Amino acid sequence: MSAVPFAPATEPEDGAKLLNEVRDALSRYVVFPSIEALDAAVLWCAATHAQNAWEHAPRLAVTSPEKRCGKSRLMDVSAEICNRVIITVNASTAAVVRSITDQDPPTLMVDEADTIFGTKKAAENNEDMRGILNAGHQRNRPYIRWDVTSRSLEPCPTFAMAMLASIGDLPDTIMDRAIVVRMRRRGPGEKVAPFRTRRDAPALRDLRDRLHEWVRSNLVGLEAAGP
Numbered sequence: 001m002s003a004v005p006f007a008p009a010t011e012p013e014d015g016a017k018l019l020n021e022v023r024d025a026l027s028r029y030v031v032f033p034s035i036e037a038l039d040a041a042v043l044w045c046a047a048t049h050a051q052n053a054w055e056h057a058p059r060l061a062v063t064s065p066e067k068r069c070g071k072s073r074l075m076d077v078s079a080e081i082c083n084r085v086i087i088t089v090n091a092s093t094a095a096v097v098r099s100i101t102d103q104d105p106p107t108l109m110v111d112e113a114d115t116i117f118g119t120k121k122a123a124e125n126n127e128d129m130r131g132i133l134n135a136g137h138q139r140n141r142p143y144i145r146w147d148v149t150s151r152s153l154e155p156c157p158t159f160a161m162a163m164l165a166s167i168g169d170l171p172d173t174i175m176d177r178a179i180v181v182r183m184r185r186r187g188p189g190e191k192v193a194p195f196r197t198r199r200d201a202p203a204l205r206d207l208r209d210r211l212h213e214w215v216r217s218n219l220v221g222l223e224a225a226g227p
Helices: 015-029 035-053 071-079 093-099 120-125 127-135 197-217 219-224
Strands: 059-064 085-088 107-110 143-147 152-156 162-167 178-182
Touching: 015 035, 015 071, 015 197, 035 059, 035 071, 035 178, 035 197, 035 219, 059 071, 071 085, 071 107, 071 162, 093 127, 120 127, 197 219
Parallel strands: 059 162, 059 178, 085 107, 107 162
Antiparallel strands: 143 152
């Protein structure tokens, strides 16, 4: 009987190198207002893969003073790198709550958030959504609904990381819970590669899977770490 050849274990990822790959991927398609903003976006994307370890889920508020500043492009690229993304330009409060799971929550992405909160009337009509986004910044802040079938209270989790893109600032209670990236239009000589989902997304998804595996392999240490 011939011996089965030994298959060596896959070499563990170099975390710094992997994060640099995420950094290169984001900066390939997006011009950031500063190096610090780019680094913050990289770490935020990585953190979505470790939501089970966190006590707080910082929002990433991507704002600009006008259109065509790269907000949607940043969201498109980040959506291929972050964990379990749910992306929308509008959603009901019930739909958002129902999409959030207690373990391994999704990453919420809301484009054109100024259509939800941009005017006083719109903000008043979306107070429930703002409440969910505010509550979901911290663990153990469930949305309570009445289940008419079982005639009982049903707590629904709200904890999940969220990216919101908006022309102009978001409500101050959201901004206070957010890492804020203030985008601007590209200046002369600033160039980015065009992003095409069918062509470019597969490589980003491979990067996402590697990032997920590396982050999850360090989850115990992240749970014990203090900010």
